[in-house]
Amino acid sequence: MAKTIRDESTASAYWAAVNTFCALKDVHVIADAPVGCYNLAGVAVMDYTDAIPYLENLTPTSLTEREISSSGSSQIVQETIEKLMGSGKQLILVSSAESEMIGSDHQHMLAMKYPSVRFFASDSLGENEWQGRDRALAWLFDQFDDGQPSQIEPGTVSIIGPTYGCFNSPADLAEVKRLVTGAGGRVAHVYPFESKAAEITKLKNSAAIVVMYREFGAALAEKLGRPVLYAPFGIEETDRFIGKIGRLCGTPEQATRFIAEEKRTTLSPVWDLWRGPQSEWFPTIRFGVVASKSYADGIKHVLGDELGMQCLFSLDSAEVDNNAVRKEIVQKQPQFLYGRMPDKIYLAEADAKSRFIPAGFPGPIVRRALGTPFMGHSGVVWLVQEIVNALYDTLFNFLPITRRQQAAAPTKPLKWTPEANAILDGIVRKAPFISQISFGRELKRKAENLAASRGADTVTPDILQQLG
Numbered sequence: 527m528a529k530t531i532r533d534e535s536t537a538s539a540y541w542a543a544v545n546t547f548c549a550l551k552d553v554h555v556i557a558d559a560p561v562g563c564y565n566l567a568g569v570a571v572m573d574y575t576d577a578i579p580y581l582e583n584l585t586p587t588s589l590t591e592r593e594i595s596s597s598g599s600s601q602i603v604q605e606t607i608e609k610l611m612g613s614g615k616q617l618i619l620v621s622s623a624e625s626e627m628i629g630s631d632h633q634h635m636l637a638m639k640y641p642s643v644r645f646f647a648s649d650s651l652g653e654n655e656w657q658g659r660d661r662a663l664a665w666l667f668d669q670f671d672d673g674q675p676s677q678i679e680p681g682t683v684s685i686i687g688p689t690y691g692c693f694n695s696p697a698d699l700a701e702v703k704r705l706v707t708g709a710g711g712r713v714a715h716v717y718p719f720e721s722k723a724a725e726i727t728k729l730k731n732s733a734a735i736v737v738m739y740r741e742f743g744a745a746l747a748e749k750l751g752r753p754v755l756y757a758p759f760g761i762e763e764t765d766r767f768i769g770k771i772g773r774l775c776g777t778p779e780q781a782t783r784f785i786a787e788e789k790r791t792t793l794s795p796v797w798d799l800w801r802g803p804q805s806e807w808f809p810t811i812r813f814g815v816v817a818s819k820s821y822a823d824g825i826k827h828v829l830g831d832e833l834g835m836q837c838l839f840s841l842d843s844a845e846v847d848n849n850a851v852r853k854e855i856v857q858k859q860p861q862f863l864y865g866r867m868p869d870k871i872y873l874a875e876a877d878a879k880s881r882f883i884p885a886g887f888p889g890p891i892v893r894r895a896l897g898t899p900f901m902g903h904s905g906v907v908w909l910v911q912e913i914v915n916a917l918y919d920t921l922f923n924f925l926p927i928t929r930r931q932q933a934a935a936p937t938k939p940l941k942w943t944p945e946a947n948a949i950l951d952g953i954v955r956k957a958p959f960i961s962q963i964s965f966g967r968e969l970k971r972k973a974e975n976l977a978a979s980r981g982a983d984t985v986t987p988d989i990l991q992q993l994g
Contacts, residue, residue, distance in 0.1 A: 532848040533868040535888075537691070539658025540650035543620045544584060545690035546662040547646070549718040554583045554615040556606055556643075558599055558632070559622035578690045585610060587625075599625050603632055607640055616723045617643045623650040644669055656818070656844055659689055660742035663718070667746055670723050676730040676751070681775045682714040684729050686746055687738030687757075689718060693818065693886045694893040694900060695738075701902040702736060702757050708784040709768045710777025734774040740819045741844065757901050759824030760832050761793065764902050792903045796910055804914050811835040811913070814860040816843050816851055816869050817886035821900060825864050825885065828909055835913075843886055855880075862916065881916045940974045941984040949990045969993070 540559075547555045587602045603619065610617055617640075619632055626647070636643050646665060648658060663686065683706045688695045703713050714732055715721055729735070730750045737743040738757045747754045753774050758767040765785050772781020799805065813835055815825045819842045830837035838858045841851060848868060855869060856876045863869060864885035873880050884891040885900075899905040942950075950973070954966040972993055977985045 532852075533871075535843040535846070535848065535866070535868070536654040536656065538623065538648070538650045539653035539655065539661070540620065540622045540648040541691065542653075542655040542658025542689075543646055543648045543662045544581070545578065545655075545692075546659055546718055547618050547620065547666075548581045548583055549689050550616075550666075550721060550723050552615050552722040552724060554585065554610055554613055554617050555581075556603070556610065556617060556619045557584060557586045557622060558603055558619060558625040559586050560588065560624050581690075583615065599628070600632065600635055604635070604639070607643060611640075619643060619645045621645075621647050621650065626651055654844060655691070656741040660745050663687075663743060664745040664749055666718070666723065667726055667729065667749055670726040671730070672727045674727075678733055679714065679731050680733055681710070681712050681777070682732045683711040683734045683736060683771065683775065684715040684717060684732040685713065685736045685738060686717050686729075686743040688716060691887065692739070693821065693884075693891075694898065695719070696894055697896050697899040698738065698757065698901040698905070700896040701899040701904045702738065704904070705758075705764065705768055705902050706736065706771055708781075708788070709771035709775065710780035710784075711771050711775040733776075734771065738820075740823065757820070759820075759901055759905060760828045761796075761903065761906055762832070763827070764906075767902075788903050792907065795907050799910055799914055804917060807917055809834050809836070811862065811917075812838050812858075812860045813862040813864065814838045814855065814858065815840045815885060816846065816863075816865040817841075818843055821864070821885050824900060824905075825909070828906055829913070832906070833910065862913065881920070883912065883916075940977055940982075943984060943986050945987045946973075946985045946990055949987055953990070 540557075544555060544557065547553050585606060587599055587606050607617065607619075619636065621631075626649070631645075631647070633645050636645050646662065649661075650658075653661070685699070685702060685706075688699045699716065699719065703716070706713055711734070715725060715729055717726065717729060729746075730752065732750075732752055735747050735750055735752045735754045736757060737747050737754060740756065744754075755767060755770055758764040768781050768785050768788075769778070772778040772784075811829075813825075813829055814837070815822045816839075817825070822840045822842050826837050826840035829835045830840075838860045839854055841854075843866060851869065852872045852875075855863065855872045855878070859876065859878045860880050862883060863873060863880045864883050866884075866886045867889040870882045870889070873882055884893075897908075899908055950966065950969065953969065973985050973989050976993065977983075977989050982989075
């Protein structure tokens, strides 16, 4: 029996290939795809965000019913190639789900007529975007490696991973580059974001490789045969990252000095917030995360392991069943939820009072500025800063403000049955710790006003139930 998937969390390997190949400056992608299909990536509708620019180096074959139902796509592929042969860019033909369904495999045709054009079978029907990116990055190296032995360039570091459609890539990439440089390394390549196909073979000459994401990039890193590090989250992990970069690049003393300087400068806001009165709230904060593996594990590590907040759940969005996610959100209702648009919808369905913070796609969120990192030391500062700002905002929402249309309080005190008091206590305990007193007072006022409006002198459980 076919499995029903609720709220698909990832795009297909076809979009992964497009978002990977189009990031290379000297590549032009031919998408063997139906009319209009290419527009999704081109205008970034795929992830409901403008994180993806308009892709000028993407041309579709614009398959129609004729090609799909009878003639196949070979002829229209050849016509598209002919139009682009003079572009001066490396042409890569990518299959789509539609072309795969009709069995279009152009490998032989390209070898015979257009040997300079590469064909990438995206396996759009079988792999998600993380699997597709992992395979596409490794495939590019296989295609463009010059076959020569590596010649290590001391002190150089190459970063693998940032592609179009990755959440928060600009800010996190800027932080990783800052850490590498601070430790004494030189960023030689950012692949594929700031690279060309002609430069791919040079990756093997780096003294060290940094893989940005746990979701993909490991296959290529293994091919390169160089020491591999993963982009860090949290203070301790970042310190270790800086130290290892220093050792691999031959600059251990500079790395040690940089760590000390980071604690005096970049991390100083964390110490200020930790020593302030708001730090007493940290152990009471309950949070949940639904995001790609790098961010799910990273946020849990920073907020839970290092800052002592309560992590109710941390889920890899590529692996979870969204029906189970929905139930967990409804049942636990964390004070803070880091997630995607589906998770925000689940909160709205439950009328939960959780503070939603974007942490992944799909979602209508713009992350093009460099000042919102999750990774590295700067990421710790940003995460803590946003938590504290949200806590103060929560306090504001529970200030005893007298509204113009507020109903008058009952003229005489009302009684409460023990059952009603027990229900009130249970509701209040679920509210954020810092606002429980004001929240309880407001709920009690509403219940007594409702009872008084009905001429009752006692608040009973049915009154509280009618308040929702």
